[in-house]
Amino acid sequence: MKFSLTRQAIMLAVLALLPAAGEAIYFRDKISWRSPIPPSESVNADQARAWGQNAIWVDARPDEEFAQDHVPGALSLNEDRWNELLPEFLAAWSPGKKVIVYCSSLSCNASREVARRLRKEAQLPDVFVLEGGWEAWLKQK
């Protein structure tokens, strides 16, 4: 009796595994994930506010969203008009200033991309992505 129960349990597990494996293969393109931002490259809203005048806020959202509302004093820098907006940002930057880049859940990965380009292409230090983005800042407002 004990043996038959074990065998039945194993068979059920195998039966469950078969469609699960099939689904994993068939729907492999639908599984998506993002690598987390390393803690050294992100900042929470509390910490970012505490930096005060030592930080420049960068809004990576599209122009329309920036025009609607943005963090006071933030500069617009998005990849739609990167070449045009970058010099304006660089004119405001000075050594020792921290850079906080944010986007919203609607503009997905934009802040990560903008931060990456500032670090890699412009070779700026102390560039951080705001955890929770625009929505997190709004909550704290």
Added chain:
Amino acid sequence: MKTPIVAFALSIIISLSARAELKWEQTTIELHPTAADKQAVGHFKYQNSGKTPVHFKSVHASCGCTTAQTQKDEVPPGDKGEITATFNIGDRTGTQIKTVTVETDEAANQKTVLTLKTVIPQQLEINPTFLFWKQGDKPDQKTITVKVGKEFTVKHLKVTSSSPDFQTKVEEKGNGEFQIDVQPQETKNLIASTLTIQPDDSQKVFYATARITNAPTVQ
């Protein structure tokens, strides 16, 4: 004793067949626009292989730079169609992966994620795009390295400084690599220059910035 196993297997088979309604030709598309293209457009084709109509509840792009359109809201059984995803390239570079989430009223498979992978050709890789000298620093020469993308040929680079306060010199290093030497006349004043970098036979213009910045902020 075999009854529960058979019932379990049957329930799996039934549930799998019930979800197979909207069949996608492909859920991932890779696009290779030219350097002159402003947009990249992917067509995600589908067919309703089920026996009941499928309704789109929402089609949502992961990014403001991507739009997605359905041809219709309802897909009758056997009908075909497509979702068009348009990615605005803007000043983006490299490989861009954007997704479109499609939600339908199918019982088992309500959400499908369509992936648009766009490989943007990069004619020039400029590193760094920003050079700065602190006010009062020695006006040393600094260097920008320019690498030509594999699929491009560039024989000469024209570099222009928007300000006469910065001198530039271009040197070809071979193997599709150039070196741009930049030097300010002095570092007393807070001045800036936009460096315009243009390959000889291209309309495309690239930019770098050179600046004299103020002293570091006291923290």
